[in-house]
Amino acid sequence: QVQLVESGGGLVQAGGSLRLSCAASGRTFSSYVFSMGWFRQPPGKEREFVAAIVRSGGFTDYADSVKGRFTISRDNAKNTVFLQMDSLRPEDTAVYYCAAAQSVILGTTPRDYDYWGQGTQVTVSS
Numbered sequence: 001q002v003q004l005v006e007s008g009g010g011l012v013q014a015g016g017s018l019r020l021s022c023a024a025s026g027r028t029f030s031s032y033v034f035s036m037g038w039f040r041q042p043p044g045k046e047r048e049f050v051a052a053i054v055r056s057g058g059f060t061d062y063a064d065s066v067k068g069r070f071t072i073s074r075d076n077a078k079n080t081v082f083l084q085m086d087s088l089r090p091e092d093t094a095v096y097y098c099a100a101a102q103s104v105i106l107g108t109t110p111r112d113y114d115y116w117g118q119g120t121q122v123t124v125s126s
Contacts, residue, residue: 002026002033002115004098009120012088016124020083022098022117035101036074036081037113040094040122047097049108051083061106066092088124095119 008020022036037052051072052061060072071084081098099113107113 002100004100004115004117006096006098006117006120009096009122011123011125014089014124014126016088017084017086018088018122020085020096020098020120020122022081022083024079024081024098024100033100033102033115035105035107036072037099037101037107038072038081038083039097039099039110039113040092041097041119042091042094047110050096052106052108053081054105059106061108063108085122088122090124090126092122093124094122096122 003025005023008018012018035052035054038050039047040050041047049063050066051070053072053074057074069087074081097119098117100115101107101113104112
């Protein structure tokens with residue numbers, strides 16, 4: 001099993017920045033997790049893809065809505081994945097989830113991922 005715990009959410013004004021962290025643990029993580037991803041779920045909407053990164057960190061993918069503003073990275077020595085969010089907009093307001101995939105590389109849909117964190121709230125005020 002893999003356990004994921006997100007942190008770093010909060011309230012920020014439009015144009016500001018936040019850095020989310022996702023700490024992973026579990027015996028399976030280091031051996032079988034191929035990609036990590038971030039998703040978000042705005043109020044009243046479905047969960048949507050934000051960004052993904054492969055195990056080595058050498059390849060990433062982003063949703064068009066966040067390209068150039070968000071950066072995903074990982075520290076494998078600490079089993080932690082980050083999402084640096086800059087130039088935040090009110091439409092970025094959502095619960096942000098970290099996810100781990102055992103068999104899909106750079107997946108962009110929730111069904112591509114096998115483990116999920118509990119989520120962290122990000123609120124961007126105008």
